[in-house]
Amino acid sequence: MRDFIKYTAASAVGAFLSLVTLMILLGFGAVGLLTFVIATASRDTEPQIxxxxxxxxxxxxxxxxxxxxxxxxxxxxxxxxxxxxxxxxxxxxxxxxxxxxxxxxxxxxxxxxxxxxxxxxxxxxxxxxxxxxxxxxxxxxxxxxxxxxxxxxxxxxxxxxxxxxxxxxxNGFSAETQFLAGALQKYGVGVQVLRAGRYKSAVEPFTRTESSPEEREQTQALLSDLWQDFLTTAAQERDLTPQRLQQIADAGxxxxxxxxxxxxxxxxxxxxxxxxxxxxxxxxxxxxxxxxxxxxxxxxxxxxxxxASDNSSDNTIAVVYAEGEIVGGESAPGLVGSDTLTRLLRELRQDDDVKAIVLRINSPGGGAAASELITREVELASETKPLMVSMGDFAASGGYMMAAPGDTIFATPTTITGSIGVFGLLLNLKEIANENGITWDVVKTAQFADIGTIARPQSPQELALQQDIVDTLYNRFLGIVSESRDMTTAEVDQVAQGRVWSGVDAAEVGLVDEIGGLSDAIAAAARAADLEEWQVEEYPQPRTLEEQIFESLFGQIISRLPGAQDPLTQEIYAFRDRLRTLGLLDDPNGLYTRIPFTTTIK
Structure with a gap:
């Protein structure tokens, strides 16, 4: 019965999307439809040079x-x-x-x-x-x-x-963090934290009103690395010195x-x-x-x-993109779904035409279980054929976990990576609910049967039980990196603890193999597979027309309203995004491998 309802619902959604598509085209009218066809055809025409x-x-x-x-x-x-x-x-x-x-x-x-x-x-x-x-x-x-x-x-x-x-x-780089702890406390929302790694500061916006010393230390180190790279890079083509650029910044x-x-x-x-x-x-x-x-x-x-590219070669290097938060289930814009990515990696490692894989990661991490599921498929793929990892702006926490089994990890000096740690965020609504006349009663058959309740704070025993799980997952994370990177667990733990690293520092501590970009990773994959000729195919392919129409109609309206970029609206959107992140915390165990929130560099 459940499958019947599921498939019936899926068919209904598909029919609805087809109807929406038809309504849109009909709404254009004859002239609009003609314009649509002409515009579409023009997209497929090579520009004249x-x-x-x-x-x-x-x-x-x-x-x-x-x-x-x-x-x-x-x-x-x-x-x-x-x-x-x-x-x-x-x-x-x-x-x-x-x-x-x-x-x-x-x-x-x-x-x-x-x-x-x-x-x-x-x-x-x-x-x-x-x-x-x-x-x-x-x-x-x-x-x-x-x-x-x-x-x-x-x-x-x-x-x-x-x-x-x-x-x-x-005038330099800055990283500004928005803290919600005061607002949550004001409105009676309780927050308890589970954490492994003293630098794992992703929970701080919900529990503090300012950065911890550890968070300030790692953010300052990260900003210093990024800023030094900027000074060196910008100065080298301008007949200037990094010191001169620093003087200009310090002067205003x-x-x-x-x-x-x-x-x-x-x-x-x-x-x-x-x-x-x-x-x-x-x-x-x-x-x-x-x-x-x-x-x-x-x-x-x-x-x-x-x-104009030559796609005649039978040898394929598959470039697989993993961009966004790591979640369970299927991928969506800005989300790396474990079901989608593991299925894709499995198909590619079983495809004899695919001689090598390049995994391009641009992710701050996400659910611990989803991250480990993907990591397992990366490991299996790397055992079958060459698999290179190319890190983008972010490849941290769960993003680093799935990078670890790669044959060679490439990062740029300004890649934000590491953050090897685990955290859990436990919310309860007891205070705000009680103040508004809402109460709960519970009947249970075992002491910890209601451990997932939001009706009250967790007891010390419940916190200890869940902290044991966090510690276990952290040790599993260390083990994955240790085995993949030919390091001892103690060596990994020393550079882990949730610490965020720049790409250049990550290379120094052994978390990254080569400083380079996507092109370098593709070239390395070709060498590892002994290929003289090859074609590059990119995955996953874009969503269907119906999926994009649905999102366009119902998912992007707010962001297009007038005034969306003024400073006040930006701050409101930042607040919304913090809350949205809570909505993405879908791990079945409520535990996460994600980078802190302070990685937006201005």
Whole structure:
């Protein structure tokens, strides 16, 4: 009976989504439908590239660690909500830059816009730009203003041009944590904590009003590593020293255009019409407007590169993306589902055409049970064929657990990793419920039968029982890393304790093998499999059209409301996201391997 209800419900949902799709298309009318078909067809057409064209890289594009949606579903979203901005995978960006470097039709590259990507992603893109620059083709950067993330990337440019009214912000990194303990206490929500690892601070926003000494210590160390990498990287192409950049930051770090020019941070101060003159010389064009210059957008060029790629090889390297919180069940946008990923890894290790696997992890961790299920499949896959791990901006806690069995782990210096530890968060509503006239009574057949109740705090005996489980899971975590990394349990414990590490420090303590990015991991996989020719296939494939329409209609409305980016709304959204994280704590045992909340670097 239960299966009948389940399958009937699934069929009903599928029928409903099909009906929604049909209603949307009918709602467009004949003209709308024609526009839809034309727009969809245009997405599959290679862009025409003129001779002496400029490759234009809009830094505001969303660079994903997975395959972004494309095709008709994007057209429908834009019809419903307007232009939502472009998204492109990191692999596509790197391949596009590499191909453009050797494309005789491309004479230079223009960087414009502002980025919100993590430093690890930006570092991989920057390395691609360095290779492009080495061919002798110029890179020009122009914008109204930049912050540190932007400058980390654009500092590679041959010519950096800032608008006369622009501002360059180089005032350092900060990590700000929002604490909810006072609000929870005010409204009568009780919180108890289980934890293994003295640096495992993911619970602190719910139990404290400020960071613990251990959390402040590890966050300061992490920020210092990231900042030092920024100083070194940004200075090396600008004929400056890290010490000089530090002086600029300590002096305030907010420079008007002329001040940035005087400090040597930019090469020119000019309006865009003046920049057009230089671009005209580069492209040998007399166009009056930027739109008329011979150019191609990097995203469109990247899609063209995918069309032109040679997929004739029988040897496949599978790039598997694990991006988001680790949860049980199926994957969804921003969620790594253990059922989805284990099933995929199992299929790939049993596929004889797949000669090697690259697991790209961009995850802060999540459920302990889900993380271990995935880790087991990674281990089995690595026993069958070469399996390399490429860490993105985050590969921490449960994200590190599933990386550990990889043959070789690659990370960038700015990857946030480690956080080997376990925690549990126990909430109870006794106080707020009692104040509002709600009480509970319980009848049970054993002392600990109601150990999962939210009606009261846990007793000391119950806490001790659950802490034993946390300690056991922590020891299992240590054992997985110890066996995978050829370290003793004591050695792992010394660098574990929930401690967060930068990629460069993780390499020093033995948690990472190589400093490198996704391209390095793919190349290593090819070498390990003794491949001279191969094709790369990416997994998992994007969701179906019906799934994306459903999410578009019902899951993204709030984020598109006017004013969504003002500071007050951002803080409210931060509060909402903290509470949303509670909703993702779906581990059957209520125990988690997740990075702390203080990893948003500003």
């Amino acid at each position: 003129e001779d002496k064209s400029l490759l234009v890289f809009d830094l505001s594009v969303d660079i994903t660690n997975s395959i972004p949606p494309g095709g008709p579903e994007v057209v429908i979203e834009e019809a419903l909500y307007g232009d939502l901005g472009q998204a492109v995978s990191l692999k596509t960006v790197l391949e596009a830059i590499d191909q453009a470097a050797n494309d005789d039709r491309i004479v230079g590259l223009l960087l414009q816009g502002n980025t919100f990507e993590g430093l690890s992603t930006l570092r991989e893109v920057r390395e691609g730009l360095v290779k492009f620059k080495a061919t002798g083709k110029p890179i020009i950067a122009y914008e109204m203003g930049w912050a540190e993330r932007d400058y980390y990337l654009i500092s590679v440019a041959d010519t950096i041009i800032l608008n006369p009214s622009g501002i360059l912000e180089l 770090g907010l420079l008007m255009a002329d001040e940035a020019l005087q400090a040597g941070l930019v090469d020119e101060v000019a309006y865009f019409d003046e920049v057009l003159s230089d671009l005209g010389e580069l492209t040998e064009s007399e166009a009056d407007t930027f739109e008329d210059f011979p150019q191609v957008d990097l995203v469109d060029y990247g899609l063209r590169a995918e069309f």
